[in-house]
Amino acid sequence: MSMKANILIVDDEANTLASLSRAFRLAGHEATVCDNAARALELARTQTFDMILSDVVMPRRDGLALLADLKAAGVTAPVVMMSGQAHIDMAVRATRLGALDFLEKPLSTEKLLVTLENALKLTRLESENRELRTRVGKHELVWTGDTMRRIMAQIERVAASESRVCIYGETGTGKELVARTLHEKSHRSAGPFVTLNCAAVPAELIESELFGHEKGSFTGAAQRHIGKFEQAHRGTLFLDEIGDMPATMQAKMLRVLEESVVERIGSDKPVHVDVRVIVATHRNLDQQVQTGAFRRDLYHRVIVFPIELPPLRSRSEDIPLLVEHFAQQVFAQNGWKPIPFTTDAIAALQKYTWPGNIRELRNMVERLLLLSGTEVDAETVRLALPSINAHSAAPGNINMPALDQGPLAERVASFEKATVLAEIRRQHRNITKAAAALGLERSHLYKKCQQLGIDLRDVPAE
The missing domain is CATH 3.40.50.300 (P-loop containing nucleotide triphosphate hydrolases)
Structure with a gap:
């Protein structure tokens, strides 16, 4: 392994610290040792480590508590737990808290170095993933959580x-x-x-x-x-x-x-x-x-x-990055000038359950960009999401169209018409206010209504 790594080792036993640090140094790496969780957290906050190797059973604050503290503090270094009293429940808890691996003492040098290599590979993966914010690829996994x-x-x-x-x-x-x-x-x-x-x-x-x-x-x-x-x-x-x-x-x-x-x-x-x-x-x-x-x-x-x-509904923390990734694809494929998603729009997308998962999100991003002007806002998202459309049909209201049927041009026209109608209704048929809310000139909104076959006399006010 050619890359030189910096490892933080946490254990309350001096002999363990000495033997592990020696093994890493003989392999050409740097090792920092620490005998308690509080000091380890301080070091991890102020220094950069390629891997943190921590014992589980320690006085005062144990390794699992340290693992939780590291995650709460935003420490991104991979954490590997070790214990001489290992059992399945402990390993499961460590994994759920975000540990990369769980090792049973005594540790062999070979196992240590393989674990370190896996940690370095994962770090490189995360570094490559961050670059996805500026890349437009069709076959890339996008994640952050x-x-x-x-x-x-x-x-x-x-x-x-x-x-x-x-x-x-x-x-x-x-x-x-x-x-x-x-x-x-x-x-x-x-x-x-x-x-x-x-x-x-x-x-x-x-x-x-x-x-x-x-x-x-x-x-x-x-x-x-x-x-x-x-x-x-x-x-x-x-x-x-x-x-x-x-x-x-x-x-x-x-x-x-x-x-x-x-x-x-x-x-x-x-x-x-x-x-x-x-x-x-x-x-x-x-x-x-x-x-x-x-x-x-x-x-x-x-x-x-x-x-x-x-499923996507259980990894909503990845939605902002996925939206950005898919939006970049759409901009590049169509030669469009990029427009942003507002914070409220992203929050609305994160609340949806996404039965079609990432594939559905990809289609929704393209639909939202087709329907928006200078930005994608929460109102456009609210109107576009199927869960909203499913509940929008009520006596006295103008029903939203079925957006999952017909050619793309027909779906876009149907949704555009429904969006304009909903805004005019919301503004009590005040065309000036409706045009402002839609980011259009008043005269442009009149022309749009003519193009879409909307008779303003038939539009009820909310």
């Missing part, structure tokens, strides 16, 4: 291995992005990344999609087709919605995973493939195994390392 921090630590840990990963999560949570990240951080990154959504392919065609077919092997097979496994040779194959794979195909998948060999339909010649398989699903595979919908032996082949992605 502790919820995704723990997920990223898992990704960093498993990415360099050949272990098969199963990514769990609701639709729209970013399962394919996680799979891409695993590929890009693996030694296979120079190879292809190939995807297949098992739920989107008809049952009678999925074997051909995965294994390929020879010309004339079935009606319509006008030429040889190379399947996804061969396409992904020396790279990564991502099988999305593996829980929807037909039962007959599951048995054939099992053989390929065991032998790394495929046979195209219409051929008896085996083809060796060197592929890392990553799968994903929004279904409960354990339950499917119990009901017989998913083969138990295949389950144990693909669920080597599970990663569970949280």
Whole structure:
């Protein structure tokens, strides 16, 4: 490991401090030692450390309390806990408080250095993530809170291995992005990344999609087709919605995973493939195994390392950064001049439950930018969010349109009309005030009403 690191070691035992600091220094790193939590917190606030290694059991204030204090103080250095009295409950508590890892004493030098390397990799990940504020990428994970921090630590840990990963999560949570990240951080990154959504392919065609077919092997097979496994040779194959794979195909998948060999339909010649398989699903595979919908032996082949992605509603702290990221994409794709989201608009977006998760947020950001003038404010968000629209239809009111149907131009026009109507109604049909609230000239609002087919005589006041 070429990078020189600075580590803070916290333990009330002098012998432990001496042995650990010596191990790190012999490996070319710097180590600062401390025998109590209060002093450790002071040091962490005033100095920069690449990792903090703390004992759990200490007099006065223990390591778990120190961990909570560090997080409350905004210390961003990865924290690793250690204990000679380790048990599962203690490790779970430490992880929930934000610890990167939990080690059991006595510690080997090899384990210490591997842990440090993981911490340094995570720090680099966070540094790269901060750069997303000025980058416009289509295939990047965007996060800032502790919820995704723990997920990223898992990704960093498993990415360099050949272990098969199963990514769990609701639709729209970013399962394919996680799979891409695993590929890009693996030694296979120079190879292809190939995807297949098992739920989107008809049952009678999925074997051909995965294994390929020879010309004339079935009606319509006008030429040889190379399947996804061969396409992904020396790279990564991502099988999305593996829980929807037909039962007959599951048995054939099992053989390929065991032998790394495929046979195209219409051929008896085996083809060796060197592929890392990553799968994903929004279904409960354990339950499917119990009901017989998913083969138990295949389950144990693909669920080597599970990663569970949280829904967006449980990581609302990431929404401001996600909104900024998606807005930059929209500006760049359309050549638009950037406009800001107000603080109240972001707060309104954070209160919504996002049943469609990140995918829904991405679409909402584009919709809001299409509908806004000089800024995106809370009122525009209020009108756009489906939860608001669902409750806006009441006797005597002008109903909001269904915004999830029809071509984009029709949806935009419908929403624009509803927004103008709502503001005119709110201002008791005072066109001057309504125009000011919408950021338009009075004459422009009249023209807009004509374009949208709004008869002001028919607009009731609130």
